[in-house]
Amino acid sequence: MRILLADNADSFTWNLEHLLAGFFRARVEVAPYPPERVRDFDLLVISPGPGHPREYPAYAPLLDSGAPVLGICLGMQILNEHFGGTTERLPGCVHGRAEPVDLGGRSLRVARYHSLHAATLGRGLEVLAADAHGLVMALAHETRPLIGFQFHPESFLTEDGGHCLALAARRLGLS
Amino acid sequence: MPLPRAASACLDRQAFAGLAARLARDLDADLLLSGAGWPGEEACLAGLGPLAEHVPNPRDPKPGLRAFLAAHPGPALGFLTYPLGLDLRGVPSAKPRALPPGLFRKYAALVSWRHSDGRLDILGADPGLTRELARLAAAPPPLPAWNPPPKAPAAASLDRDGYMRAVEQTLEHIRDGDAYQCTMSIRFGRDFPARLGPDLLLRLWLRRPAPFMAWFRHGPLALLSVSPERFLRLDGGRALSQPIKGTASCLEDDPALAAALRASPKEDAELSMIVDLMRNDLSQNCAPGSVRVDRHKAVFRVDRLLQMHSDVSGALRPGRDGADLLLDAFPPGSVTGCPKRRALEIMERLEPHCRDIFCGCFAVLRENGDLDSSVAIRTALLDARSDRLDFFAGSGIVVDSRPELEYEETVAKADNFLRLEDL
Numbered sequence: 221m222r223i224l225l226a227d228n229a230d231s232f233t234w235n236l237e238h239l240l241a242g243f244f245r246a247r248v249e250v251a252p253y254p255p256e257r258v259r260d261f262d263l264l265v266i267s268p269g270p271g272h273p274r275e276y277p278a279y280a281p282l283l284d285s286g287a288p289v290l291g292i293c294l295g296m297q298i299l300n301e302h303f304g305g306t307t308e309r310l311p312g313c314v315h316g317r318a319e320p321v322d323l324g325g326r327s328l329r330v331a332r333y334h335s336l337h338a339a340t341l342g343r344g345l346e347v348l349a350a351d352a353h354g355l356v357m358a359l360a361h362e363t364r365p366l367i368g369f370q371f372h373p374e375s376f377l378t379e380d381g382g383h384c385l386a387l388a389a390r391r392l393g394l395s
Numbered sequence: 396m397p398l399p400r401a402a403s404a405c406l407d408r409q410a411f412a413g414l415a416a417r418l419a420r421d422l423d424a425d426l427l428l429s430g431a432g433w434p435g436e437e438a439c440l441a442g443l444g445p446l447a448e449h450v451p452n453p454r455d456p457k458p459g460l461r462a463f464l465a466a467h468p469g470p471a472l473g474f475l476t477y478p479l480g481l482d483l484r485g486v487p488s489a490k491p492r493a494l495p496p497g498l499f500r501k502y503a504a505l506v507s508w509r510h511s512d513g514r515l516d517i518l519g520a521d522p523g524l525t526r527e528l529a530r531l532a533a534a535p536p537p538l539p540a541w542n543p544p545p546k547a548p549a550a551a552s553l554d555r556d557g558y559m560r561a562v563e564q565t566l567e568h569i570r571d572g573d574a575y576q577c578t579m580s581i582r583f584g585r586d587f588p589a590r591l592g593p594d595l596l597l598r599l600w601l602r603r604p605a606p607f608m609a610w611f612r613h614g615p616l617a618l619l620s621v622s623p624e625r626f627l628r629l630d631g632g633r634a635l636s637q638p639i640k641g642t643a644s645c646l647e648d649d650p651a652l653a654a655a656l657r658a659s660p661k662e663d664a665e666l667s668m669i670v671d672l673m674r675n676d677l678s679q680n681c682a683p684g685s686v687r688v689d690r691h692k693a694v695f696r697v698d699r700l701l702q703m704h705s706d707v708s709g710a711l712r713p714g715r716d717g718a719d720l721l722l723d724a725f726p727p728g729s730v731t732g733c734p735k736r737r738a739l740e741i742m743e744r745l746e747p748h749c750r751d752i753f754c755g756c757f758a759v760l761r762e763n764g765d766l767d768s769s770v771a772i773r774t775a776l777l778d779a780r781s782d783r784l785d786f787f788a789g790s791g792i793v794v795d796s797r798p799e800l801e802y803e804e805t806v807a808k809a810d811n812f813l814r815l816e817d818l
């Protein structure tokens with residue numbers, strides 16, 4: 221299995237690389253944004269990163285290519301905006317805190333680092349998890365292999381990053 | 396290749412302080428000193444008689460640094476400046492720089508002193524120089540009496556209003572999702588007789604020791620550092636970083652205050668962000684599955700301050716070395732912010748001054764590939780041409796920071812650093 225991890229000049233990318241390599245027992249190629257069209261990868265992972273999804277237009281063709289995509293934080297917001305969803309400021313922000321979320325039939329503590337959130341949902345997307353206030357914590361496309369997490373499975377504050385990746389792998393048809 | 400041992404002696408702390416100050420003042424020694432009384436005490440080092448110097452190339456620093464380390468015997472002592480970090484991370488900066496990007500030196504002789512038993516070793520192959528050092532070590536000159544220079548007003552690169560405006564703009568960037576955390580600093584300048592620099596450092600080393608202290612000369616300039624924070628250590632293939640976030644003033648050990656520091660949600664979140672950032676910076680060159688966090692939110696006291704930190708460690712990937720570890724993780728995440736590159740861009744735009752050595756690092760690069768390094772905070776730049784001392788202070792800005800409190804904290808840090816009267 222080959223994984224392409226697109227790095228949006230983030231500071232958690234290598235944490236994600238370690239988590240992915242350990243879970244999928246796969247080679248992870250880390251490529252800076254904008255990623256070139258890489259032919260034979262089995263999974264594209266869009267890293268977290270600074271700013272707003274509109275700053276990252278180069279992902280559009282990759283999201284329409286049919287390849288499985290996992291988006292983390294900004295990566296999830298990029299997925300959502302691609303299908304017409306909107307991203308807005310989150311009053312107060314949540315930075316560096318672990319909070320419980322129900323994910324894949326289990327409640328676990330996950331790390332949150334975000335100033336923005338998915339305010340409205342894009343077409344064809346469904347919410348997989350939300351926080352106590354109804355903020356989107358995980359979403360996926362109803363028919364395509366696309367999934368996103370608002371939280372950070374790669375953080376040391378997240379209880380079980382492997383559980384999050386297992387859910388993503390099932391949803392993307394990789395397990 | 397190690398330097399041969401030429402002589403040994405036994406000195407108490409007071410005697411070593413006198414010797415080290417003399418070496419720095421009259422023999423142009425560079426010093427990397429470990430302060431007493433913290434869990435990670437290391438040997439104190441003085442390098443004398445520079446054999447070779449190396450300035451890292453900002454475009455591609457690793458090959459040149461590796462070649463320099465291999466070409467000469469003994470460890471290298473030196474520093475990397477913050478603007479080199481901007482170059483390495485691709486952040487443009489047109490501000491005038493007082494220093495080269497970094498500087499490492501190899502020496503004809505090295506003096507090493509151990510806290511645990513006072514053992515002093517003189518290493519080197521230059522008989523004239525090692526004999527002179529042995530003679531000085533046999534009867535170390537006392538540290539001169541301390542006559543603090545008169546209080547001098549400090550000029551600041553940002554006044555209260557300017558600093559608060561910069562913090563407010565930083566907060567807007569944070570609310571926009573550009574960063575979770577940034578640091579905002581002020582550069583201060585005041586009159587100070589440069590010749591007193593070594594005495595000041597050794598006075599601090601005796602009375603208000605910090606874990607990582609440094610004295611480094613470059614032409615008419617000298618760098619003086621009293622840092623509490625380890626950046627990176629590499630020891631037999633195991634990398635360790637000990638980022639600090641969260642401080643509280645305290646004159647003596649106070650378990651209640653330490654507990655309050657650990658319980659603060661703001662300090663907890665700040666430290667957690669930097670732990671994840673340092674995990675990332677180690678993971679780039681460490682083997683998957685090897686990176687771990689230990690002693691999360693441990694508290695230690697240094698120079699009347701409680702400091703909260705964590706241990707982040709990992710095992711180097713095959714084929715990687717100290718140059719990879721140090722330069723890929725530079726500048727230190729605890730003093731940049733997160734995500735690092737965007738935080739650097741924001742700070743570069745909002746700070747009117749160049750940080751120069753501030754938020755860079757001091758390092759010893761050993762001949763076996765190991766290294767140790769500090770984060771250059773509580774660090775000053777002395778200019779012998781103008782008898783001027785430039786020093787810096789800053790604070791971490793997060794979403795719930797209040798500009799006036801951050802300003803007060805920054806000024807308090809600067810005042811504390813320059814309390815010279817009671818040494």
